[in-house]
Amino acid sequence: MAGPESDTPHGRSAPGSLGRVGRLVGRELRTVGRTRGYLVLAGALAAVLLGIGLTGSASAGYVPTAVDLLTPLELLVPIVAVAFGYRAIVADEGRGELDVLATYPVGAGEHVVGVYVGRAVCLLVAIGVPLGLVGGLVAVRREAPAEIYATQLGADSPILFARFVALTVAFALVVLAVALAVSALASGTRGALAFAIVALVVLLVGLDLALVVGLAEGILPGSALVDALALSPLSAYRGLVFETVVNTVAGTGPRAASPLASLVGLAAWLVGSLAVAAWAVRR
Numbered sequence: 001m002a003g004p005e006s007d008t009p010h011g012r013s014a015p016g017s018l019g020r021v022g023r024l025v026g027r028e029l030r031t032v033g034r035t036r037g038y039l040v041l042a043g044a045l046a047a048v049l050l051g052i053g054l055t056g057s058a059s060a061g062y063v064p065t066a067v068d069l070l071t072p073l074e075l076l077v078p079i080v081a082v083a084f085g086y087r088a089i090v091a092d093e094g095r096g097e098l099d100v101l102a103t104y105p106v107g108a109g110e111h112v113v114g115v116y117v118g119r120a121v122c123l124l125v126a127i128g129v130p131l132g133l134v135g136g137l138v139a140v141r142r143e144a145p146a147e148i149y150a151t152q153l154g155a156d157s158p159i160l161f162a163r164f165v166a167l168t169v170a171f172a173l174v175v176l177a178v179a180l181a182v183s184a185l186a187s188g189t190r191g192a193l194a195f196a197i198v199a200l201v202v203l204l205v206g207l208d209l210a211l212v213v214g215l216a217e218g219i220l221p222g223s224a225l226v227d228a229l230a231l232s233p234l235s236a237y238r239g240l241v242f243e244t245v246v247n248t249v250a251g252t253g254p255r256a257a258s259p260l261a262s263l264v265g266l267a268a269w270l271v272g273s274l275a276v277a278a279w280a281v282r283r
Helices: 017-034 036-055 062-085 090-094 097-101 108-141 158-185 189-216 222-231 233-250 259-282
Strands: none
Touching (some): 036 108, 090 158, 189 222, 189 233, 233 259
């Protein structure tokens, strides 16, 4: 990455914080675009999601399709997000780029934000584009045309599917932040891979299992379970989908989650993970 441009013969001013972050974002976009493994992973994800759209409930409507996609996405989104992020920072360290960056006015926070935004853009494309195509399949194959697009109770609306896509993207961004923290904490590529596997197990199984054990042992009262689900990013995502997408059409029933608590929980995981990554880079 080019250094600051102050005091050059041409008199150009040094880039500000946004400029430095922008350069890092551009670097990450080029890195991901040149790495065949990421392209293959994104293609495989698109094939799976489109396959589900073609063979699932696309003809039944937007919400049934979202329900079909939910369980696979609970597994695939963390895997893809971790794959996009677990080597992002540790690879810089391995190539000695962190030492080079330390000689320039690039703060640890700027470095982490630049890497995160660059990877996030690529992840958004990898997840958002195939989900958008699935939504298009529903619009084409839906047996009963969606005459009512309002989000009132009982209306199967493309707006609800868009909400599902937005929640899925938010979940992916949170897991990417966790992967970046793992990458910053690791001392090498092998260590990053081991940490990434542990992080996946914790996110996919460990936190939910801890909630179940806490409920079974009486540590967690049943009345607090709805709010406690926000402690797990996976449970928060699942609960938000049920509360704001599925139950909107299905009608009343037991609460799957607290939307406010789930959003706060996801935000806390996002900000906390990026803060840990910045601290680890600064060490």
